[in-house]
Amino acid sequence: MITPSTIAVFEYEMKRYAAELRNIGLLIDREPERINDFLHLPAMKAINHMMIPPEYGGQPIITIGQEKYYGLSSLERVITIEQLSAGDAGVFLGGPGPSMSSIVMMDLGDEEQKERFYSHFMKGSAWAFFALSEPDKGSDATEISTRITRQSASDMKLNGHKFYIGNGSRASIGLAFAQTNRTPLGIQIAIVDPSIQGFKATPLDTMGLRGLRISHLEFEDFPLEEKDIVGRHLSPTKRGLWGALRTFHRMRPSVAALALGIAQASYDYVLEQRSIFTEREKTELERLEMRLHSLRSMIRHAAAEIDQNAQKGYLASLSKIRAASLAEEATELALAMMGPGSMVEHPLLNKWYRDARAFEFMEGTTSIQKINVFQAYANGKMQHA
Numbered sequence: 001m002i003t004p005s006t007i008a009v010f011e012y013e014m015k016r017y018a019a020e021l022r023n024i025g026l027l028i029d030r031e032p033e034r035i036n037d038f039l040h041l042p043a044m045k046a047i048n049h050m051m052i053p054p055e056y057g058g059q060p061i062i063t064i065g066q067e068k069y070y071g072l073s074s075l076e077r078v079i080t081i082e083q084l085s086a087g088d089a090g091v092f093l094g095g096p097g098p099s100m101s102s103i104v105m106m107d108l109g110d111e112e113q114k115e116r117f118y119s120h121f122m123k124g125s126a127w128a129f130f131a132l133s134e135p136d137k138g139s140d141a142t143e144i145s146t147r148i149t150r151q152s153a154s155d156m157k158l159n160g161h162k163f164y165i166g167n168g169s170r171a172s173i174g175l176a177f178a179q180t181n182r183t184p185l186g187i188q189i190a191i192v193d194p195s196i197q198g199f200k201a202t203p204l205d206t207m208g209l210r211g212l213r214i215s216h217l218e219f220e221d222f223p224l225e226e227k228d229i230v231g232r233h234l235s236p237t238k239r240g241l242w243g244a245l246r247t248f249h250r251m252r253p254s255v256a257a258l259a260l261g262i263a264q265a266s267y268d269y270v271l272e273q274r275s276i277f278t279e280r281e282k283t284e285l286e287r288l289e290m291r292l293h294s295l296r297s298m299i300r301h302a303a304a305e306i307d308q309n310a311q312k313g314y315l316a317s318l319s320k321i322r323a324a325s326l327a328e329e330a331t332e333l334a335l336a337m338m339g340p341g342s343m344v345e346h347p348l349l350n351k352w353y354r355d356a357r358a359f360e361f362m363e364g365t366t367s368i369q370k371i372n373v374f375q376a377y378a379n380g381k382m383q384h385a
């Protein structure tokens with residue numbers, strides 16, 4: 001359990017892992033598949049086991065104070081992820097491990113499904129995908145058209161396309177959202193084994209977060225059975241897309257923490273590279289520093305709130321809006337402060353500038369987050385507003 005007094009120790013440990021990610025960030029940006037050459041790094045091994053509950057073999061990060069962190073709470077995750085993203089967001093996201101899919105499995109999987117899912121990461125480095133978005137259907141998940149057709153409990157077929165799926169072409173297991181009938185309750189989540197015939201993954205060429213290898217997935221008569229439907233033991237309102245909504249709230253502070261990490265890295269970079277500033281520049285840097293502090297506090301608050309009540313997602317939405325925009329602004333400011341030619345002369349700033357553009361889209365765009373915030377307000381969930 002993370003407490004205010006242990007946060008500094010934990011951050012210190014994470015900074016050591018972050019340095020390993022930073023060392024290989026530019027190489028992985030150029031050649032994403034080279035990530036396989038670095039799976040032996042302690043940071044990569046820790047990422048592979050992050051977010052796996054101990055009862056399924058999860059191994060904790062143990063700090064010098066002997067505290068154990070499994071990355072199971074949102075607060076643990078935002079602290080970890082901010083530091084690792086400041087190291088390199090592309091390598092962190094492209095690293096192995098169950099990632100987002102773990103939160104769905106923890107919440108909705110039955111015992112056999114959890115065993116099957118988590119065992120992948122016990123054998124060595126492995127990746128999982130989380131496939132919700134489709135070509136032209138990102139924000140409105142209720143409109144997805146990937147479909148599960150059912151002849152019997154042992155004869156089901158998955159057909160459709162998924163787009164922008166992180167680590168889609170590397171994963172050895174994944175979760176795919178698909179409709180069984182055209183109602184929100186009809187959207188189910190299937191556990192997919194990419195080695196089975198009927199699955200194809202093509203990496204997409206991207207400007208930013210290239211290490212993540214976002215991919216186009218195609219399912220053609222991909223065979224499924226009832227045992228592959230996540231949360232088959234739960235009622236329709238507690239599984240599928242409906243059940244996963246709580247999961248999305250929990251992921252949102254983590255995306256905000258990713259963006260904060262890049263913003264902080266850009267700020268730190270300028271201070272490392274330059275020592276003399278004009279008065280105007282000093283003011284700009286002071287403003288940025290204050291915004292970084294206040295965003296960090298907001299993200300941790302949002303994460304702690306979600307750990308207490310997974311329905312309370314509006315603060316997470318607000319922090320995600322702010323973080324995505326601050327990452328863009330901070331990377332632009334850093335480039336401006338390093339002078340003309342900085343895009344070429346400072347490859348890290350060039351990379352962070354590109355990487356920062358992804359956060360607007362990941363885990364819901366600003367417009368969608370604003371809708372969430374308005375709904376929380378309209379439903380009386382903003383008690384302190």
Ligand SMILES: Cc1cc2nc3c(=O)[nH]c(=O)nc-3n(C[C@H](O)[C@H](O)[C@H](O)COP(=O)(O)OP(=O)(O)OC[C@H]3O[C@@H](n4cnc5c(N)ncnc54)[C@H](O)[C@@H]3O)c2cc1C
Pocket residue numbers: 130131132133134135136137138139140163164165166209212214358359361362363364365366367368
């Ligand atoms: C780096 C990266 C990694 C990703 N990883 C994954 C992944 O692992 N798995 C996965 O499933 N997806 C993933 N995505 C996809 C991501 O979730 C989608 O890009 C996102 O949901 C937006 O969907 P879209 O791109 O189709 O945009 P659209 O939904 O088409 O939105 C386009 C624009 O329209 C606006 N808009 C849409 N609907 C509304 C509305 N109702 N009201 C007001 N404005 C609206 C949006 O705000 C946006 O500005 C990833 C994306 C990126 C960039």
